[in-house]
Amino acid sequence: MYISKLTLNDFRCFKGSQDLEFNKGINFFVGDNNSGKTTIFKAIEFIQSGKNKEDWISKNANSKNVSVIVEFSGSDLSDIVKLNNLKKYSSYVSEDNKLTIMRSSEPGEWTDSKGSKKSLDLKNIRVLNPKTSSFENPSGIDSTITALFDAQFVYSDLKNEDYQDFGKTKIVGKLINDITKDFQKNKVWLDLQTAHKEAFGENGLTPILKKVQKRIEKVLNEQYGETKVEFDFGLPAIENFFKTGNILLEENGIKTAAADKGTGMQRALALSLIQVYSQIDKSTVESDKSEDEIDKPILFFIDEPETFLHPQAQDKLLNSLEKISQNSQIFITTHSPYLLKKFNNANHSIKVFSRKTEEPRVKSGSDLNLFSFSPSWGEINYFAFGVVSEEFHNELFGYLHNKVSSLNKGYDSGNKTVGKSIASFDSWLDEQSKVIKTNSKHQNKFNNNTDKTMPVYIRNYIDHPRDFIDSAGNNIREKPTREEIRDSIDFMVELLDDDKSSLTTFK
Template identity: 40%
Template structure:
């Protein structure tokens, strides 16, 4: 499956209707500065984000609607958590998503549904006899887009702190989290949990908090009757532990934080991470389309 095309209507510098076609694999957008290449990135972000019409409508077209339509091609049978979208797979094995500022009231099943710029819609060509083919919203406002594709934006002015963010929604975080399932089941991780329980349990830090717990309990009891207060320190989720990670780069035996390297090294590191995540995501097929990397200003190799 791949993104076959994107259609922009009155979207920023793309006045009127414009369709951009893609092929499976790597696609390149080439053009002069201010030609609208980065605006294509904005269009994908428009589909998955909370947006306002005024931020995207073409100048001079304020009285008209702004919209983005994405066609996903080569769609196999949808199963599991994505089975809810199976009825929207067209006869050409495509899924067509639309987000527009044009408000629409439709008959969907046995109810009337209002759709606006907050709604991601799917084309349904298999509606009942009394309902024409139409765009619908099957499962809620924006769930459709985020379930079906996962764009990762890499801008030319990417800050190193963005690259080194180990949060699970970030690129490096996705790489780390994909490799840590075995670690969570390991003896080392169990030993870490045991050590945490010892350090933050009744024989650990709580020994030093006992008098404070008692004093708080007494003051609470004055207002609400007999009460006791206990401080509790739960073991953090593994993903929270990994968020504190950083990246060092070793050259000639000297290790340095990546944030202290030059822009060239940091950019090369970003591309290396992207390549590795893309390869591993493709092999696992963890989501319907895996991830799509949209890279602004790719440097010459």
């Protein structure tokens, strides 16, 4: 099960309505600070526990209503809603295995199966009825939403207490529960069961409590009829023992509870637990579970995982997340181009966030489609982070040259066509609208050819960097500046991306 779509309406920094679609593997969120990346995390928190509108509404939109709609997809949805506390959701799974829920401040109403009118407000989780296309609330208040999915958050600037929680739905609890199945068959645990029975049985606490039981029975019999009373102290499930656990960290011989450590250490612990969790053999764990123990996947929300990590550590973390993503959906906000080095379209998606008025609020990675193999690392870094790189310039140059050559584009009034030579491509570029031409500071001659355009000059300088000094002592082959490389990139991007361009057939 994974989140396939999220819709925000006047939620925090997103004014109006915003739809976002996600991949079931790893979803990267990139963009400038304060562009709304972590707001997506907050939207999930709102679905889980939002109780008042004021904490979530967009600024200057107090007169409007705030809502978040989450669409879940997955072939395992039908099995998950068969669990006892989710059975009310079973009829809400559509034929294409989707379940859509919403939390909204807008008052509403629905009619239950008995014909009774029921009101809806912010405290209700609403579920879309696929037959009527209306939202309903079959489970009363929102308590069952916690049984539908588990979410683990790791924020860059906040403490991460969830990772010190040993509850069964938390990562430490899942980690311990998954690896202690054999322990429950161990003699130590069996001896504890025997000792518990002895302590609370006929030879222990039970006789001591019999007088109290009799007194209660007497009152019940006199006032309500004959009734037997018995105190029972069953052995708590092993996960209840785990809930009392705590993580201690020792430094310089001093043990301290993890919850008392600073944000940096708590964050390091959280990311370490995630990586250890990825190493568990899920196939072995799943085979030990009964049909009523269907394990819901954890959804991971990780804010800037590169913080405090050098590139090699980032690489190891990404490998762990890649493994986890085979079973659990992951959302990552990042400012690190390095973290995107292993980006692949098969299991990853990317969203580029922007607050610039001339740009889309959120651009999908599928919009980064300059190449047949898009998005490339250079493409992501340029459009997501504004990184001007020589590698991306040459990637664009080579791709554009090959395309123009394969299409037999002509120049010199159609008398010549672009071939494999860079000189022929340079002549074709020289005839394009908005072309950036070389000048006296950017002169390059090779085999009796002189570079005409800056894209060709920059490409040649990158491949063969050196200065040329003329007879007057002037350097006529200066290194291209970052801005000159950016201008050349933008020119080539426009050639590939402009619907009015003669290269529309690239699409």
